[in-house]
Amino acid sequence: MHPQPVTEDLANHFKKVNDFRSHIYQLQHAWDSLALMAQLSGTGSEMEETRGAFNTISNDVLRHLSQETLHKTAAQLSSKAFEIINLLLRNLFERTADIGFFATDNDVREYLENQAADRLDAEDQHNLEFRFQEYQKKYTVYENIVLFDVQGHLLHQLDETQTTLFHYHPIVELAQQSTEPYVERFYETEMNGSLHKSLVYAHAVRSKDGNRILGVLCLCFKFVNELDTIFSNLIQPHDWTIGVLLDEKRQVIASSDPYQIPLGIKLCVDTEQDWFISRFSGREYLCVTKQSEGYQGYLGPGWLGQAMIPIEHAFNQSIREMVNNIDEAILRKVMRSPLIFSESLLNIPKQAANIQSKLNQSVWNGNIWQSNYVNTQQKNFSKSLLSEISHTGHKTQKIIENMVSELYQTVVSVMLENSSFYAQLAVEIMDRNLYERANDVRWWALTHAFRSLLATPTVDPEDKRKMADILRYINSLYTVYDNLIVFDRKGEVMAVSNSQYEHLVGTQLTQEWVGRTRSCSSTQDYVVSQFEQTPLYNDTHTYIYAAPIRHLDGNSIVGGIAIVFDSTPQFQAMLRDVIPRDKADAPVNGSFTLFVNEQLRVISSTHPDFAIGESFDLMPAIAKLKESEQLFDIAIYQNTYYAVGARAAYGYREFKSEQDNYRNKVTALIFTPLGREDEINQRIEAEAQVIHNKFNPSLLLQSGDDSQEFATFYVGDSWMGIEARFVREAIDEDQLRTLPESAPFIAGMHTYRDQVIPVIDLARMLGHPHYFTDYRQIVVIEDKSASLKFGIFVSALGEIPYLSGQQIQPMNTFFKGASHNPGIAIANIAQNTMLTLITAQSLWEKVLNARAQPQAEQALV
Known part of the structure; x- marks a missing residue:
């Protein structure tokens, strides 16, 4: 992508820039009048060169300020478009794993086999209903679960009011013929007079030997609900931005404001430009389109995220709320940084001062000439005129300095906003990921084999082998876990998925979370360990999620399952995905990211100085952040100024919500370098020794x-x-x-x-x-x-x-x-x-x- 020039039509909407331009025009009129009066009075002061120089530098600053004003808004839109498509894509990636795993569920297989043999009874129906209900209770991203037989008859669906899927639906044949891990299709259905949208994942259910297709299982994703969640977190009530999701035909399938951008319309898109102007329904919008970057090889349905804002509201946002809370002395220093400003931009105030010095010389010489060669009456008028010329020069210089300050602050505010955005993205990615972990552990605790085998008086080696095989199969599909552990009611390890931990089998788990697992009262309950070192993860830090395994009658706890999150690479991957990017979409050199818990201990970091588990003392103010609150500031670390965005996690759906007993406030921090302290100080010191204008x-x-x-x-x-x-x-x-x-x-x-x-x-x-x-x-x-x-x-x-x-x-x-x-x-x-x-x-x-x-x-x- 290449930066586009600011068009005249677009520049007309830059209120702050146009205010400065208006002041410059007023001063130009003053210069015209003063030049005429100076020529008529013979003051001996030449202003043409000064006027031309001021005009050139003013236009240069206005051009830069216009470009940065546009870049600021375009960057905001880019961030939102990026988040719309990439958060959705990560969510859908999890769905592709769910359907593949659920299609191998033994209870579902048995139901289909009984149905084919005409052996179904009321208990089978009840068990399948229970199974589907429990699955949806855990994985609340699904609105419906549907099961077809091999001929395409709809045998059972969780929500009987749904009409998206029906007998002999085409997706059944697609799933049976597909050699892919899943079938993914988007459907729109009329329900109660309104359009209902659903994203359906389908997979053939095969016999245990894999030779026969028994039926087709479908999971219906809460498409509308998920997009509403993304939009509400992304776009605040006062924000004029509109977020849209477009399908492969470039038609709107989700809109944060359907009154402005209705569903079903076709929009202009452009993934190659930093921004573009689009007209719809008599209104012009500044737009940014983003396509998915893909996630672990999954590219999604080929959809696009787009953020757009009406032109008349695009550039009204003030930078004051971003920079007002920043220490003024630090902000002034950062605004002299050669890392974020070109030498030509940094030299503009000096150039303006040099121009004023040249004007001062002309005025000064004019005064000398008046003092030595002109009579008193004419001298007083001429000296007053020369004084006004000097005043006008100072006003022009001051406006240029104000414009440059606005320019500098705009650039800094963009970097602060970027850091803040990536911090929000980081906690969104983390909580959505850990939401899945809480779901997984509760669902796997309902595995029929675990419940029956642990209910026996003694678990023999063959039973342990069966449990280990199941764990290994699960772990092969869900690679975010380092190990899966099944233990009995006393805490003795029965089976593990990772052979490196075979030594744990037969040992007693004594961690505090084991006791809490036994206290869980329902199938919805789960526990999470502290983020701490544990021998269950090679004596390094991680979270362990656990849930009780209940007897088949549901009345007693017969053991538990623990899943060891592979936190080191998984958190690292999350943080690498939110490293700030520059205008060329490349990672910003020197930036780094962290997750820090409520005790100000590092959970993960991309900077080697901040080791996992160590205390994070650089920004103690983050400890005061409440859930969903953000902080942005400029910090100094290792001789470098950083724009810092911090965001406290706020959960996802019911995970860590009021309906969840689990609470764990994690803060994401994004550090973007703004310049080296010693280089900036040397520059400021050198500039302070340069004397320009002393007129008083x-x-x-x-x-x-x-x-x-x-x-x-x-x-x-x-x-x-x-x-x-x-x-x-x-x-x-x-x-x-x-x-x-x-x-x-x-x-x-x-x-x-x-x-x-x-x-x-x-x-x-x-x-x-x-x-x-x-x-x-x-x-x-x-x-x-x-x-x-x-x-x-x-x-x-x-x-x-x-x-x-x-x-x-x-x-x-x-x-x-x-x-x-x-x-x-x-x-x-x-x-x-x-x-x-x-x-x-x-x-x-x-x-x-x-x-x-x-x-x-x-x-x-």
């Missing part, structure tokens, strides 16, 4: 009778000034030539208007040997009375305020009776704001002293 218009004081103008500038953090009449202009550093054997603070020589002038590195003179700027300028100073002309390096330009004589205090007033530092003064501008004033003569004397004493480096105090 609030410090501009009005002129008075005894006031004079001072041109100010910054050297490092020092604010300094010189009488404006001695300043010619500020120029760019582009032709500097160094001088050998010169004083350390003589930077070199620079060409200025066909002359070569020395340039003083004032930072070194002040004792600031290290400072940085992307836009270092030279202020040209001239004192014609003393025949002086030279330049000084400055970090940034300041204001050109009027200062009265009362504000200025020469340095010798602080050092009575001393001629220390003549020509140096301090101006108290405002509270905690002082301006150091220098003269051209005092600076030049420092240069002369340096020539006379080349080894002496004196600081200007």
Whole structure:
């Protein structure tokens, strides 16, 4: 897949982007007016280059912000479409195993054999009814169980009101002729005036020797109910997204909002694009289609998941709820990460600052020109105009910075949302998987052979062998288990499925869950061990599910069955399936996932540092999450920032619900890397040392009778000034030539208007040997009375305020009776704001002293 460009029609719906664009347009109109006024008044300030540069960078940011706004919504739709089809597919995979196993059930075989021999009686009917009822009680995903004889007569169905299947239904012949492990068909039936949908799995029931077909068994999956469950968990009430499932003909067979997208209609789909626009019933939708990735070789019926949202509501979601709870300092750091932002994006604020610095230079030079060559009346107007030009530049820069901040936060919020989505997907997959384990153990506890053999006074070796054969057969079909164990009422192991655990036969099980198994009161009850190390799983951590095996009369417990979940590879597979993916649908490098239990112990992890069973201390806040609650944050681990999504499991159907006695809160955590802490800190530190714009218009004081103008500038953090009449202009550093054997603070020589002038590195003179700027300028100073002309390096330009004589205090007033530092003064501008004033003569004397004493480096105090 390749990112698609944002079309103009689509961009019209980006409210936040369009708000920024509107502000930019308003400022462009202001620039137009200011340019005209500057041209008419002759301020000496050139703005065309600045306007063009600001316009270019604004459009660049708007383009990026539009693309990320679209990507954010498309990513949300992609996640939902992915979950619709893949959660369903995993569920259906379990159904393919169920039908194959149930078709070998001895009770079903005996019923069909008796029917063929015309030996059926009321007890046979009752036993089959009981068997079907018990199966549905465990595997509540089925709405009906249907049995046909070999001729196609419908012998029995659990729900007599169903009309999906009937005598001589085509699926009977399909199942008998099929060489596949199962037959899977989707049917729609009119029931009570409404359309009923069912996904049916069928399998031929064969004699024990496999030579004869006795009949056909069908399991009818709760298709509508399952899709409603997926949709309700996926799409919240305030969400305008619509989830749909499409069949192989691209017709809608399930919809989260049938009033907008009705069942039966044919929709446009496109699995090759990141997103596409579709029109239906006079409305445009942004859509994402996903096909199944398959699961353990099972590809499903060829259906598609699609998520779609009306265009007018697609981009109204705020990122604030995602980032408001994130620590602001950490968020600011992450927004400088080269891992998630390109160098060009990271440099946009610097580029805007450089443009503003260039504008400041133009305005500053305009002010200098006005101060030296224009009469007072025109000067006041022109200086006000120049001040407004500078203000407009600052406003433009601020809007660009706000747009960039919105852009950065949008990208970070997408990563947080992705982590949150994959955390939800992880707990959905886990609970749906463990739901099947609770079903399996209760169903296998009803195995007729186990119930009859354990009811005998003594279980001889032949009986144990029979039980072991059954366990091995079950385990061969259900490979998620490391071992299956049958034990008697005292806890003695009678049989195992895995030969590696043969040593357990004859030993006594003393684990606490064994005692709880004996306390189960019905065939619906089961117990689960703690997630702990156990010799039943090679002394590693797992869950063990157990259920009592009851006497055939149902009145007493004769033993139990325990199934040892193969937790290490199974949980690993689940976590690998929810590793976050990038725009190219590849796993995000450096991301990792975990399952953590309520005691903050690791159940499984894809990161080697978090071992199974160890304490997870990185995010203790997850312990406070209630069932179904989520958390997203930015965490630091091993010098790396991560977007973290956490979701507490909430069960599936009756599993871990109010109807279930079993409770076990597990939290899934998804860690997506956002950047290395040291790299980000180094970048921020370097950027902090770069001085761009220091204009503070609030410090501009009005002129008075005894006031004079001072041109100010910054050297490092020092604010300094010189009488404006001695300043010619500020120029760019582009032709500097160094001088050998010169004083350390003589930077070199620079060409200025066909002359070569020395340039003083004032930072070194002040004792600031290290400072940085992307836009270092030279202020040209001239004192014609003393025949002086030279330049000084400055970090940034300041204001050109009027200062009265009362504000200025020469340095010798602080050092009575001393001629220390003549020509140096301090101006108290405002509270905690002082301006150091220098003269051209005092600076030049420092240069002369340096020539006379080349080894002496004196600081200007």
